[in-house]
Amino acid sequence: MKLFSREQIYEADQQTIKKQDITSTELMDRAGSQIFNWMHLRLQGAQVPIHVFCGIGNNGGDGLVLTQHLISHGYHVTTYIVNYSHKRSKDFLINYDKVKSMTKTWPVVLEDNEAFPEINQEDIIVDAVFGIGLNRPVPDWVKDLFIHFRKTKAFTLSIDVPSGLFLDQPVKDEDAVVWAGYTLSFASPKLVFFLPETAKYTAQWEVLDIGLDQEYLMSTKTEADLIGKHEVLPLYMPRDKFSHKGTFGHTLIIGGSYGKIGAVILSSRAALSAGSGLVSAYVPKCGYIPLQSSFPEAMVLTDRDENEITEISFDLKPTVIGMGMGLGTSPNTLDAFEAFLKNNKTPLVIDADAINLLSKNKALLKLLPIHSVLTPHPKELERLIGTWSDDFEKLEKVKSFSKKYHAVVVIKGANTITVFQEKIYINTTGNPGLATAGSGDVLTGIITGLIAQSYSALAAAIFGVYLHGKAADITIEDYGYQSLTATHVIEYMGKAYLDLFEQPQQLPQEEPKEDN
Numbered sequence: 361m362k363l364f365s366r367e368q369i370y371e372a373d374q375q376t377i378k379k380q381d382i383t384s385t386e387l388m389d390r391a392g393s394q395i396f397n398w399m400h401l402r403l404q405g406a407q408v409p410i411h412v413f414c415g416i417g418n419n420g421g422d423g424l425v426l427t428q429h430l431i432s433h434g435y436h437v438t439t440y441i442v443n444y445s446h447k448r449s450k451d452f453l454i455n456y457d458k459v460k461s462m463t464k465t466w467p468v469v470l471e472d473n474e475a476f477p478e479i480n481q482e483d484i485i486v487d488a489v490f491g492i493g494l495n496r497p498v499p500d501w502v503k504d505l506f507i508h509f510r511k512t513k514a515f516t517l518s519i520d521v522p523s524g525l526f527l528d529q530p531v532k533d534e535d536a537v538v539w540a541g542y543t544l545s546f547a548s549p550k551l552v553f554f555l556p557e558t559a560k561y562t563a564q565w566e567v568l569d570i571g572l573d574q575e576y577l578m579s580t581k582t583e584a585d586l587i588g589k590h591e592v593l594p595l596y597m598p599r600d601k602f603s604h605k606g607t608f609g610h611t612l613i614i615g616g617s618y619g620k621i622g623a624v625i626l627s628s629r630a631a632l633s634a635g636s637g638l639v640s641a642y643v644p645k646c647g648y649i650p651l652q653s654s655f656p657e658a659m660v661l662t663d664r665d666e667n668e669i670t671e672i673s674f675d676l677k678p679t680v681i682g683m684g685m686g687l688g689t690s691p692n693t694l695d696a697f698e699a700f701l702k703n704n705k706t707p708l709v710i711d712a713d714a715i716n717l718l719s720k721n722k723a724l725l726k727l728l729p730i731h732s733v734l735t736p737h738p739k740e741l742e743r744l745i746g747t748w749s750d751d752f753e754k755l756e757k758v759k760s761f762s763k764k765y766h767a768v769v770v771i772k773g774a775n776t777i778t779v780f781q782e783k784i785y786i787n788t789t790g791n792p793g794l795a796t797a798g799s800g801d802v803l804t805g806i807i808t809g810l811i812a813q814s815y816s817a818l819a820a821a822i823f824g825v826y827l828h829g830k831a832a833d834i835t836i837e838d839y840g841y842q843s844l845t846a847t848h849v850i851e852y853m854g855k856a857y858l859d860l861f862e863q864p865q866q867l868p869q870e871e872p873k874e875d876n
């Protein structure tokens with residue numbers, strides 16, 4: 361799913377108005393009506409007090425369309441105008457007049473220095489104060505109103521975007537934003553719903569279809585895409601009947617040190633579960649027996665050193681190499697890593713200590729083959745690119761890094777983000793069960809195993825992150841968050857693949873009645 365920018369959404373509105381020959385007021389009607397349909401379906405006429413807070417722009421206009429439907433369907437609704445400016449939009453005014461003409465109880469106009477209405481915890485707040493037009497800090501008294509919303513603990517439904525949340529700027533004051541229980545968004549969800557610092561402002565979100573011009577939506581390229589099943593299915597490569605293990609490539613996993621051989625076992629097993637034809641592991645001598653006995657499918661090569669990697673040389677031609685898991689960062693290992701990079705031509709997936717070695721020795725970065733995949737968690741990323749002041753700066757820095765080194769960067773965490781050059785891909789699978797030892801090693805193995813099967817580096821990163829998260833999502837149905845282990849993720853990879861082709865469940869058909 362594309363995540364449109366504010367400019368693109370405004371353009372989609374304009375194109376829709378032009379191509380469908382409708383007025384902006386009619387488009388607003390659609391928006392407000394869709395919000396009403398969503399609420400009506402759930403409330404079924406329940407007499408819960410609904411407080412609709414409308415700003416003076418088009419977001420407020422949407423709120424006023426909603427109000428009209430709520431009133432005409434007999435809901436217990438109070439409407440407020442949050443009068444933060446006198447520059448009311450045309451469609452706001454049209455709908456303001458409509459509301460006033462249909463009820464004797466005119467909207468309550470809220471201004472600075474006025475008492476806020478009493479709202480109970482069981483009531484519903486609809487937030488139509490600011491939409492995507494927010495372009496400067498929220499006035500202090502409106503901020504106080506948002507604080508009032510939170511104090512009531514009432515369910516808060518935001519229209520389009522939680523008011524006070526900028527689409528392209530960090531939040532400087534969390535009290536100046538509405539904390540929504542649910543946001544009903546038009547055109548697309550917004551990028552800020554997924555970033556670590558701003559995701560908390562809406563617990564849930566949903567997109568409402570207001571019939572925007574399909575041609576514009578389809579043909580417009582976005583800076584960010586949301587990755588779900590629909591997006592990864594076209595990446596999937598089916599298997600040919602006459603294929604053999606050579607068809608699916610040879611993964612080599614390089615890593616491990618004394619006490620950290622498990623990381624290599626996890627990565628290697630994950631590469632095989634992702635579908636790599638062959639898997640070899642290159643470890644210090646102390647890893648030989650653990651690997652051979654716990655993972656019989658793998659071939660094992662060893663360093664001459666017992667405890668750490670001191671030289672990387674092997675007599676095989678892997679399709680791809682995944683490296684860094686449990687590697688350590690000793691001077692001997694650094695020398696081996698540098699010598700290896702100087703001669704290496706094989707595609708690389710770089711994780712953990714291999715990232716740390718690159719961070720400490722930035723000159724080595726230029727030795728990476730193009731389209732290398734790096735999979736840092738936030739701390740490793742910080743070592744690699746330096747600190748950032750907010751999520752937006754972080755993304756810009758990662759984009760520059762990706763362009764400079766022609767690398768695919770996977771920023772791990774909830775909503776893992778894959779960055780390639782200017783474009784970002786936000787994953788939708790995965791859960792806090794993955795916050796457990798070794799789950800990152802498994803991810804590296806999966807991505808490496810996909811490249812072995814001739815997925816491109818970018819496709820392997822996007823698809824691998826999706827499958828890893830999906831396997832974890834299926835695992836928690838059996839184990840819950842706390843008991844999920846990295847090994848489960850490997851074992852549930854099969855189910856993650858199968859899930860790609862699962863159809864949504866059909867409702868059971870009624871049996872035809874037999875005539876007596």
Ligand SMILES: NC(=O)C1=CN([C@@H]2O[C@H](COP(=O)(O)OP(=O)(O)OC[C@H]3O[C@@H](n4cnc5c(N)ncnc54)[C@H](O)[C@@H]3O)[C@@H](O)[C@H]2O)[C@@H](O)CC1
Pocket residue numbers: 373384385387388391392415416417418419420421422444445449489490491492493494495496497498499519520521546
């Ligand atoms: N025809 C359309 O353009 C449609 C727009 N829609 C709604 O319109 C919204 C965008 O509407 P607008 O562009 O009118 O913007 P908003 O309703 O978000 O903002 C209202 C106005 O407040 C001003 N403003 C921004 N920040 C302020 C601040 N801190 N203090 C005081 N004033 C401030 C802005 O200049 C803007 O004109 C969307 O989020 C969506 O809800 C929907 O109705 C769909 C159709």
Ligand SMILES: Nc1ncnc2c1ncn2[C@@H]1O[C@H](COP(=O)(O)OP(=O)(O)O)[C@@H](O)[C@H]1O
Pocket residue numbers: 737772773774775776789790791792793794795796797798799800801802803
């Ligand atoms: N709260 C979370 N929600 C979803 N995914 C998570 C969460 N916490 C961690 N993960 C995922 O788990 C993996 C952890 O990787 P990493 O930190 O490298 O762990 P390790 O070093 O133990 O292997 C990443 O893929 C990350 O995206």
Ligand SMILES: [K+]
Pocket residue numbers: 419487488489490491518519520521522523
């Ligand atoms: K809003």
